[in-house]
Amino acid sequence: MIPRTLFRDEHEMFRESVRKFVEKEIVPFHAQWERDGIVPRELWRKAGEQGMLCCTVPEEYGGLGLDYLFDVVVFEELWRAGASGPGFLIHTDLVATYILSFGTEAQKKKFLPKMVSGEWIGSLGMTEPHAGSDLKAIKTRAIRDGNGFLINGQKVFISNGQLCDVLVLATKTDAEAGAKGVTLFLVEGDRAGFRRGKNLDKLGMHAQDTSELFFDDMRLPPENMLGAEGQGFALMMTKLSQERLAQAIRSATVTETVIQWTVDYTMNRQAFGRSIFEQQNTQFKLAELQAQATAMRVFTDRCIELFMTGRLDPVDAAMAKMLTTELHCKAVDECLQLFGGWGYMWEMPIARAYADARITKIAGGSVEIMKLIIARQMADDARNRG
Template identity: 80%
Template sequence: MIERTLFREEHRIFRETVRRFVEKEIVPFHAQWERDGIVPRELWLKAGAQGLLCCTVPEEYGGLGLDYLFDVIVFEELWRAGASGPGFLIHTDLVATYILSFGTEEQKRKWLPKMVSGEAIGSLGMTEPHAGSDLKAIRTRATRDGDDFIINGQKVFISNGQLCDILVLATKTDKDAGAKGITLFLVEGDREGFRRGRNLEKLGMHAQDTSELFFEDVRIPASNMLGEEGRGFAMMMTKLSQERLAQAVRSATVAEIIIEWTLEYTQQREAFGQTIFDFQNTQFKLAELKTQAMVGRVFTDKCIDLFMQGKLDPVDAAMAKMFTTELHCKAADECLQLFGGWGYMWEYPIARAYADARITKIAGGSIEVMKMIIARDMAESQRAR
């Protein structure tokens, strides 16, 4: 097996800590959280106390100042356990990153320590009912009123939407300026006029709260602006590679664990006088998936390395997301088949993994958008020759 050389001894020790936390504080309760449709706030405080949130935030803002691999380990251990409920990725990898990258000193000192501790839960408000991957088409408006802005509009499919205390919100401050009319704001969860709609019933990821959000004359001070007015779209574009890399990390991890579950099950389950694994079809299926998972893992780790060097470009990130999420869904489908009827039962982790998998080809930019990015780069490279 190819060794994951990115990780050092301190990463191995931290992974053991995370794995113990997941096994003790999450796995025994996750089924109930799926029925509830939400993870309790207490889990966030426990995770914060263990140093599992926002690992890369500098010490001056209450964090540990660790490298990105520590965040990766947290994400991998959650997904390896099938714990799709805790929305730590959105909180850590996106919201905290936006504030750290673009926030004022006051904004950083106000929010980052609370996000590290789990006292404040972060969410990202970008998607709207009529505008999915097309962020330029958002309609939520922020209108200047003296030293304030007044926000009206709505968002949908917002992870951590029911729990969030701080929201990075994409708005239009100039409806006629296209992408250059988009501005980001920090909106507190207790602002008057900010209303949480339904906790949406999804195909999978049942324990993660995913919401509609409504803004009715929400007044916020201009000091809540994140970055510069009209620079929101450009700021979002700088973070897409990181978001897509996180999706690749997730899918590479889940594909591996699904294959492990299936190998164990097929070696124990008997049919027609032999184990399911003894059938050549089973062996060929698992051998093919194992090989593809290894390719996906090596490529994803290479992209992590490039990201940590500041060299991950959008095309490589798109390729990683496309390959790993398609493999993720393929592995879930083909491995469930090898479980037979039991694979369709919710008590088996393969059933939940199958339901959870499908969103990966949509979230963070659909597979079709990834293919457009890759194809466009191919055409531009051809013209440049």
């Protein structure tokens, strides 16, 4: 196996503490949270006390000011344990990042300390019933009303939607301006006119609350605008590579994990007088997956390095997201097959991993959108050569 060289001793010490936290505070309760459809708020506060939320937030805003690898450790340990319920990634990697990157000093001081502590939970309100990957097509309107804005509209498939205390909301302040009419706002969870719909019943990730959100004449003061008016789409585009990298980290980790589960299971499960692992088909399947998982891990780690130095190209992020999520879905399918009938039982981690995997090829931009991004770059390169 190719050793991972990204992480230093301090990262591995942190990893050990995170792993212990996950084993003690999450794993024993996760099955009940799947039945409940939500993770209790108390977990968020415990994670905040452990220093697991928003690791990169500077000390002046209540954080520890650590490097991105500490966030990566948290994400990897959650996914390695099959803990798909806690929406820490959205909270940390997206919402806190938007506020830290584009927020005013007052916004950072208001929202970030409470997000670091787990007192407030963050969510990202972009997707609408008729606007997923095409964010320019959103219809939620923010109309100037006196000194503030009046907002009406709807969002759907919003992770952490039932629990969120701060929402990064994408709106249209100019319906005729396309991408240049998109504006972002920060919405407090208790603001009048903000209404949560039902907790959606999903194929997988049953413990993570995912909601419809509604905005009925919701008034926001101008100081809740995140960034400048009409700049929302441009701001969102600057963070897509980070979001896609996070998806790649998840998929690389889960792929490795399900292969390990399957090796352990097949070496101990007997069929026709010998272990399933000793069957040539099993060895060939797992050897192929292991080689592909190693290649994806090396590529993903390289993308992490590039991201940390500000050099992760959007096309490289798209390729990482596309390749790792496709391998993720392939791995859980082929590994489940080797578990036989037991693989179809919800009590088995491989069954839940199978159900959780399918969203990865959709979230953060579908694989089809990733292919378009890659192909456009190929065309540009060809024209430049000509």
